[in-house]
Amino acid sequence: xxxxxxxxxxxxxxxxxxxxxxxxxxxxxxxxxxxxxxxxxxxxxxxxxxxxxxxxxxxxxxxxxxxxxxxxxxxxxxxxxxxxxxxxxxxxxxxxxxxxxxxxxxxxxxxxxxxxxxxxxxxxxxxxxxxxxxxxxxxxxxxxxxxxxxxxxxxxxxxxxxxxxxxxxxxxxxxxxxxxxxxxxxxxxxxxxxxxxxxxxxxxxxxxxxxxxxxxxxxxxxxxxxxxxxxxxxxxxxxxxxxxxxxxxxxxxxxxxxxxxxxxxxxxxxxxxxxxxxxxxxxxxxxxxxxxxxxxxxxxxxxxxxxxxxxxxxxxxxxxxxxxxxxxxxxxxxxxxxxxxxxxxxxxxxxxxxxxxxxxxxxxxxxxx
Numbered sequence: 001x002x003x004x005x006x007x008x009x010x011x012x013x014x015x016x017x018x019x020x021x022x023x024x025x026x027x028x029x030x031x032x033x034x035x036x037x038x039x040x041x042x043x044x045x046x047x048x049x050x051x052x053x054x055x056x057x058x059x060x061x062x063x064x065x066x067x068x069x070x071x072x073x074x075x076x077x078x079x080x081x082x083x084x085x086x087x088x089x090x091x092x093x094x095x096x097x098x099x100x101x102x103x104x105x106x107x108x109x110x111x112x113x114x115x116x117x118x119x120x121x122x123x124x125x126x127x128x129x130x131x132x133x134x135x136x137x138x139x140x141x142x143x144x145x146x147x148x149x150x151x152x153x154x155x156x157x158x159x160x161x162x163x164x165x166x167x168x169x170x171x172x173x174x175x176x177x178x179x180x181x182x183x184x185x186x187x188x189x190x191x192x193x194x195x196x197x198x199x200x201x202x203x204x205x206x207x208x209x210x211x212x213x214x215x216x217x218x219x220x221x222x223x224x225x226x227x228x229x230x231x232x233x234x235x236x237x238x239x240x241x242x243x244x245x246x247x248x249x250x251x252x253x254x255x256x257x258x259x260x261x262x263x264x265x266x267x268x269x270x271x272x273x274x275x276x277x278x279x280x281x282x283x284x285x286x287x288x289x290x291x292x293x294x295x296x297x298x299x300x301x302x303x304x305x306x307x308x309x310x311x312x313x314x315x316x317x318x319x320x321x322x323x324x325x326x327x328x329x330x331x332x333x334x335x336x337x338x339x340x341x342x343x344x345x346x347x348x349x350x351x352x353x354x355x356x357x358x359x360x361x362x363x364x365x366x367x368x369x
Contacts (some may be wrong), residue, residue, distance in 0.1 A: 012191050022068060026068050028067075028068075029068050030070070032057075032256065033056075034255065036055075037053055037254070037255055040052025041051045046175045046176050046178070046179030048256065049251045049255050049258065050171075050254035050255070050257050051258060052199050053177075053255055055261055057258070057262025057263050058160075059242045061264075062265050064267055064304040067259075068265075074256060075212070076253070076258040077256035077257045077319075078212075079205065079224060080228075080249050080252070081326070082208055082229040082232065083205055083231065084232070084326065085210065085228065085333060085336055086234075086235070086236060087144075087204060087235060087243065088333055089232065089236045089333055090237060091237055093333055097334070100302060100337065101333065104337065104338055105138045105341070107338055108341055108345045110313070111294075111346075115139045116353065116357055118137035119134040119137045119205060122162070122279050124235045125279035125282060125283070126158070126256060126275055126280070129153075131154040131325035132149055132159060134154075135149035136149070136154075136161075136163065139315045139346055140346045142305065145163060148162050148350065154158055158276045161277055164264060165280035165284055166280065166287065166316050167316045167317050168265070170288065170320075170321075171261060174310070174311070174317075174321065177310075178307055178311065200248060201249070203232055204232065204235060205249075207228075208227065209228070211227030211230050211232075212226075214227060215230075222318060222319070225319050229340075252326075253275070257323075288314070290315075291310060291315055295309035295310040296309075298313060303336060305330065305331075307330060308325065308331050308335060311325050312325055318336065318339035318340070318343065321337045
């Protein structure tokens with residue numbers, strides 16, 4: 001009989017032998033991602049270092065290939081982007097955010113309304129039960145919605161497919177629309193913030209990472225983005241650290257995000273639910289159209305640019321929408337604030353909204369009979 005210490009030693013030896021293979025697979029994955037980003041840059045694709053790897057790895061994953069991903073790659077990428085956005089906050093920006101609170105709440109109500117309508121639309125398209133249809137189209141996190149759906153008798157697999165398609169299509173379509181048809185803004189980081197002080201950059205990024213760790217277990221959404229934004233805000237508003245995150249770090253963050261998103265496409269999952277997948281594409285396009293239409297009203301009501309309003313109402317992918325706003329010199333702080341408000345309100349009221357949805361369904365079904 002093998003002793004525990006011998007078993008542990010054997011396992012450690014196996015891991016040690018597997019390490020070179022793991023490193024080779026990681027190197028291959030990100031070498032491919034860098035090439036994809038370079039090609040996307042060459043052909044002038046918007047957000048090339050994110051969308052290039054995203055499109056390529058989505059195609060490769062759907063063909064059945066599997067790739068090794070850097071542990072916590074997406075989370076570290078979000079820390080860099082969130083910290084960069086948070087550092088742009090000043091006292092004046094915070095005051096401006098307060099004046100936009102009513103608009104944020106109205107925008108959140110609008111998103112809840114058109115996603116609830118999406119639940120009624122997707123039911124016949126995907127042949128889903130009412131509970132699954134609701135949680136599949138709610139503009140919340142995929143894992144959270146799948147878990148709540150299962151507790152209420154829904155199908156978590158279908159919920160996951162619809163949310164995956166929604167996020168992926170928003171990431172693939174919205175930046176392209178914005179870059180090709182929108183106007184670049186003039187909001188840029190203060191020229192007094194230097195990206196050359198690498199020590200301050202490291203301090204800011206460490207603060208962002210700690211901000212994400214502190215929020216573990218908190219009700220705030222997407223702590224790997226929210227935590228760094230809050231940490232960056234503290235540093236920026238107080239003037240403790242005045243620095244701009246270098247562009248090369250943002251590029252690395254884009255590569256990590258695009259690669260992770262592309263590798264989420266699993267042929268087995270999508271092939272198992274082809275009708276749900278097709279319906280999810282239709283519903284995702286509907287949501288993007290609703291966001292584009294609502295942006296007209298939001299822009300006229302607040303004075304924000306149309307492009308900023310569109311990114312603020314996009315029904316998914318807060319990190320990617322904030323990144324798009326940042327690259328286009330738009331109000332990335334405003335976009336992040338609208339998305340955080342949306343996710344907080346939806347996460348805290350999802351069961352109340354579910355009761356409202358069931359009540360509306362009872363009334364409409366009753367009147368139809």
